[in-house]
Amino acid sequence: MSNRQNWSKDLEGKIALVTGGTKGIGKAIADRLHAAGATVIVTARNEPEQVNKPYQFIGADLANHEDLERVAAAIIKQYGGVDILINNMGANIFPGGGFSTLNDEHWYQALEINLLSSVRLDRVLLPAMLERNSGVIIHISSTSGQFPIWESTMAYSAAKTALNSYSKSLATEVGQKGVRVVTVSPGLTKTEAMSAFLNDLAKQAGITFEEMTQKLFDRVGGVPLGRMAEPEETAELVHFLVSPGASYITGANYFIDGGNFPTVR
Structure with a gap:
């Protein structure tokens, strides 16, 4: 999908x-927004492979307050702010096995990485959007926020559920001031992080990667399209949501899950 030509x-x-x-x-999102003509700034703990x-x-750990402030200050100094903010940071790096395996530090980390880093970055970069009466914020959540799996995503799911609620509240607050806030909740996606997650679960269960993948598909109720998403497919949705074509969309949570949820929502 990334090789498409003549993008708008x-x-x-x-x-x-x-x-x-x-x-x-x-x-995938950074690449897609660049292809659409945006000037893209990327921040992460790890440098790009290329x-x-x-x-x-800008290298930073946004769960660290000082790093977050440094990134925001650098962007404001150079650009005066941003028009589009994609809060994609997040991770499920916490022990599986349910409530007894999670200590206070695990819960604090889950909230820092998956909720509070987005809250803080919004708080710093949103004022410039409000001054211009224009801007879009996308919070990348997860279907885990509505489908928690106690044995593997308890803390992560709780933090993503909180992110969903915060995102909806923020959209309601700033909508009349020209800023749109939208949540995107990917389901099972073919990424390095997902592969590592499944490998760890497979080792713990003493089964193969393929068997664990099928168990996860079964655990979430099946995926009618029969496969994981490609990152580029979520990037296409995000591009639409930040584009002029989505100018009347705010406060919604878009699920991109291959038809995973067996219920109407």
Whole structure:
């Protein structure tokens, strides 16, 4: 999908920040927004695999308050703010096994990485959007926020559920001031992080990667399209949501899950 030609330059002149933008869904989003003409800034803990990427990279751990303030200050100094903010940072790096395996530190980390880093970055970069009466914020959540799996995503799911609620509240607050806020909830997606997650679960269960993948598909109720999503497919949705074509969309949570949920929502 990334090799498509003649993409519309509907984001020409826009400044976009993509957090967690060097791998997986974040990288695909950064590439797609650049292809649409945006000036893209990427921040992550790890540097891009290719150093000559067509966007600016700022290394930072946004769960660290000082790093977050440094990134925001650098962007405000150079660009005066952003038009598009993609809060993609997040991770499920916490022990599986349910409530007894999770201590206070795990819960604090889950909230810092998957909720509070987005809240803080919004708080710093949103004022410039409000001054211009224009801007779009996308929070990348997860279907886990509505479908928690106690044995593997308890803390992560709780934090993503909180992110969903915060995102809806923020959309309601700033909608009349020209800023749109939208949530995107990917389901099972073919990324390095997902592969590592499944490998760890497979080792713990003493089964193969393929068997664990099928168990996860079964655990979430099946995926009618029969496969995981490609990161580029989520990037296409995000591009639409930040484009002029989505000018009347705010406060919604878009699920991109291959038809995973067996219920109407």
